[in-house]
Amino acid sequence: MRKFVLDQRLAAAASLVRPGAIVADIGCDHGMLAAHLVMEGKAKHVYASDVNEKPLSQAKALIQRYGLEQSVTTVLSDGLEQIPQTVDTIIMCGMGGELIADLIQPAKWVFQPGKRLVLQPMTFVDKLRKWLAYNGFTIQKEIPVLEPTHTYCVMAVEYTGQTLELSDFQAVAGKIPPSTKDGQEYLQRQLKKYTRMLHGLEHAKQKNEKQEQIQQLVESLTDYLNHPVTE
Secondary structure, three states, X not given: OOOOOOOHHHHHHHHOXXXXXXXXXXXXXXXXXXXXXXXXXXXXXEEEEEOOHHHHHHHHHHHHHOOOOOOEEEEEOOOOOOOOOOOOEEEEEEEOHHHHHXXXXXXXXXXXXXXXXXXXXXXXXXXXXXXXXXXXXXXXXXXXXXXOXXXXXXXXXXXXXXXXXOOHHHHHHOOOOOOOHHHHHHHHHHHHHHHHHHHHHOOOOOOOHHHHHHHHHHHHHHHHHHOOOOO
């Protein structure tokens, strides 16, 4: 049976799924990640979910084509509303960080030890990291994914009940490993992004609070890159 070649983002997400997991792939799109997880023996069962009928029908067709109906169940659901609470791993890839937080917030059954979230935000990564920390979730690991014009991260998150208020630097750097080549590149791209932002703010006639905030962030990122901490 032909195996799927996942793109870097989905491959990173798949690598963070623990063997034998019962998975919900929220916003499953074409269903390739769900199919990959069961075909590789990584997941016991996957609920492939989407809020729209069209992508869900594409996922259904793929699942039927490969005879995976016993291992993959398609679910029409707005976020986690129709997802069985027996699921222990929730994947959310390819959506904005604020939307991810909005989808998790009402699903209180996720707020318990033993549940794993595998998240790949497309935007507002820093805001998502702050939201997770404030709501008792701890990022266990992050994998940087680098494309020529885009920078992503994929994170494994678990509920610990320990609430934290992250600084701007902590929210931007996350758990990206600064001692690896990809980690260095990810953080360098963040530094360039905020340095450009700072230069834009410096054109203002009067120094403001936002400019001071970005200046501090740039200094913290520079220092972190120059003195990486290995775990």
